[in-house]
Amino acid sequence: MSQHVVVIGGVALGPKAACRFKRIEPGSKVTMLDMSDLISYGGCGIPYYVSGDVPDAEALRTTAFHMVRDEKFFEDIKGVDVMTRTKATQVDRENKRVHYENVATGETGVLDYDKLVIATGATPRKLNMPGEDLKGVHYVSNPHDAECIRASISQGQVGKAVIIGAGFIGLEMAEAFADMWGVETTVVEIFDQIMPRLVSPTLARMGMEHMQEKGVEFHLGETVKSIEGDGKVQRVVTDKRTLEADCVIISVGVIPNDFVAREAGLQCHERGGIIVDEMLRTSDPDIYSGGDCAIIKNLITGQPLFLPLGSMANRQGRIIGNNLAGGESSFDGAVGSFVVKLFETSLAGTGLSLEAAEGAGYDAFSVMLTQLDRAHFYPTKELMTLELVVERGTRKVLGVQGFGSSGDAMVGRINAVASILKFKPTIDDISNLELAYAPPFAAAMDILNTVANMADNVLREMNRGVGPAEFEKMWAARESGDFCFIDCREQPDAQPYMERNPGHWQNIPQGEIYKRLDEVPENKTCVLVCNTGARSYEAQIMLTHKGHKNVINIHGGMASLKKYGIEL
Incomplete structure (x- = not known):
């Protein structure tokens, strides 16, 4: 009927x-x-x-x-x-x-x-503040908004843009202004990181560092107080500064x-x-x-x-x-998957970040791994960083987020986990996840398998480490004499850092650990570093075997420290 x-x-x-x-x-x-x-x-x-x-x-x-x-x-x-x-x-x-x-x-x-x-x-959520209805203030919700924004830029009316909100639309619009049009672009975010709650502060900083390299300026932890102008927007006033603006994009959620x-x-x-x-x-x-x-x-x-x-x-x-039409199709829900392009890079994720997991009451931890996205000998290889969020006790995977190139490699890994996340996989499932392999597309031991293995090693207390944020704190305290920083790479890789940081940066290649144990102080916390965290993990195993207890491996190694913006 x-x-x-x-x-x-x-x-x-x-x-x-x-x-x-x-x-x-x-x-x-x-x-x-x-x-x-x-x-x-x-x-x-x-x-x-x-x-x-x-x-x-x-x-x-x-x-x-x-x-x-x-x-x-x-x-x-x-x-x-x-x-x-x-x-x-x-x-x-x-x-x-x-x-x-x-x-x-x-x-x-x-x-x-x-x-x-x-x-x-x-x-679009409104700020409900003075100046929100000025000419040149936009939301991004339909093609009419887009045509108005693009017309004002192409007619030379926009030299400086302020974007309020560092979520998906805010970051995408920041790239649009800065990349194609060369507009001086500033992002203001009330939280202390971009993509709050969706990714960890470490991954967020990696993404922000890349955008800053491309000319986008960020002011985090600031509240917009007013938008000002005489008929047309001229400035944005926060609780810490005043920013000149010819165009304002409000992107604070929906x-x-x-x-x-x-x-x-x-x-x-x-x-x-x-x-x-x-x-x-x-x-x-x-x-x-x-x-x-x-x-x-x-x-x-x-x-x-x-x-x-x-x-x-x-x-x-x-x-x-x-x-x-009388069917019985069902939609059981979602795990929450996303990807956002940031110039030549992207941030992506599925499930819960560590902050979101802890907020939901889980006893959770995360591990971060930086590894090549394909065979190390393949010429187009690129580094990718994944963070896996795991529930202690059950070993259940709660989410995975990543920072890498804007190609398909990283989002492909995220999607692989997204497709099984509702079935409550454990780190053992991800460790043995079957993925298509050929050197132009992946490594024989894929980064997804490896990051799950890393989580297993952390639970076994074999890999005891921290990420770039904790390293930054330890490096800032290097003059205290409490830390010994050991570069586990070969001498040519470590030499420039030793020359720039005499007395603080030491080089003992991982293969020489047993021969040079007398150079490793027992009364200090030994911080081990290599390119990606793999050789420093091996060095940690060796030192632990010989009785050293205060040994920390830097997860992600020098690759993560550089992406994080740490200059040694």
């Missing part, structure tokens, strides 16, 4: 659900409403349009076969009726009706429905648009967002929801999760389309 499905929201999940349902039930009617005049666009591509990587804003709205996804496209190709610039003002659940208003004309009307989909997305659902009496989370079950039904079985306005389950913690991602919205849209 044919039915009428009404879809509120036409960006990602809405169109996917509408089209999937129409393929299963071509005889049924679908009406899709959206407040904007633009629908079905790739919002995640906006920073790349601003940067110039995507040459035309219309490309964000086209299919792979170059058709623009506008009202005519959906009506002629997909059989979906579309009402743009139309706001759903009320959902009457008792009579199964949606009241709407045309935001351009003020015309009102009513749509009867058999099933309803709420795909209202999310709205808020789920749950108003119409909440007013209809549907169950919503206390912090915002529509609560759905595994079939993506709301508390009303005839109303479905998903995407950026919905709350799902975190498959690691079991707690509610707000995860505004276009990829997830599209997957959920297919599930809703199936279920509108």
Whole structure:
């Protein structure tokens, strides 16, 4: 029996659900409403349009076969009726009706429905401070924003840009301004690191160091107090400084648009967002929801999760389309996977960072490894850093994050873990994870296998070490006489550091440890360093065997120290 499905929201999940349902039930009617005049666009591509990587804003709205996804496209190709610039003002659940208003004309009307989909997305979070409405202050939420920003830059109106927020969009926009257009770009972040809670402070600093090398300036741990200007933005005032600005991007997160659902009496989370079950039904079985306005389950913690991602919205849209037609497809939740491009590098992750794991009550630790992403003899090899988060006792892997090149190598490793994380793998599973191997693509012992082995060695108390942040503290205290820094590489590699740091930097190649034990002081903490932490780990084993107790291995070695920005 044919039915009428009404879809509120036409960006990602809405169109996917509408089209999937129409393929299963071509005889049924679908009406899709959206407040904007633009629908079905790739919002995640906006920073790349601003940067110039995507040459035309219309490309964000086209299919792979170059058709623009506008009202005519959906009506002629997909059989979906579309009402743009139309706001759903009320959902009457008792009579199964949606009241709407045309935001351009003020015309009102009513749509009867058999099933309803709420795909209202999310709205950029506002700072609610003076100057937020000045010309030149932007949010990045739709193609109109992108066109306005790019036009002002290309017309020479922007020499200095300030970006408020160092999350995904903030960092992507910083790259867009600085890389393609040469705009003097500053990022202000209220937390003391970029990508807070998503990656560790160490990985965050590695990413920030690279962006600073490319000309982006950062001010962390600062609060924006006001945005000032005479009709047009001229400066941003924080609690520590005043920054000149011709353009300001506010990127401090998004808020789920749950108003119409909440007013209809549907169950919503206390912090915002529509609560759905595994079939993506709301508390009303005839109303479905998903995407950026919905709350799902975190498959690691079991707690509610707000995860505004276009990829997830599209997957959920297919599930809703199936279920509108009487199917029983399910979406059990997510582990939270991401990647963000930072010039020639990227930060990526899945699951919980160490901070997030500890915040969720886990007795967790992490290990960090820097290793080549392919065979050491292959000419295009590059260093990659992975941090594995593990629960003590159970040995369960809670997450993995990484910093590496902007190619596919690192995100491929992250995705490998993401695909099995909901099955609660242990470090033993990752240690023996089967991965495709050939020298141009990976090492025979892949970095994923190795970082899991490293976690096992830490639990066995064989590898006792710290990362760059702790090394920096020890190096700062070198004059105290409490530490002995031993470079376990060969003499040519260590010599420059010995010359720059006489009396503090010592060289004993790992293969000579047993022969030169008398040079290793027993009354100091011995800090062992090599290129990546592998040879210094072997040296630690040797020294421990000979009775040395205060021996620390620097995880990631010199490679991590350099990425972290430590100058010896």
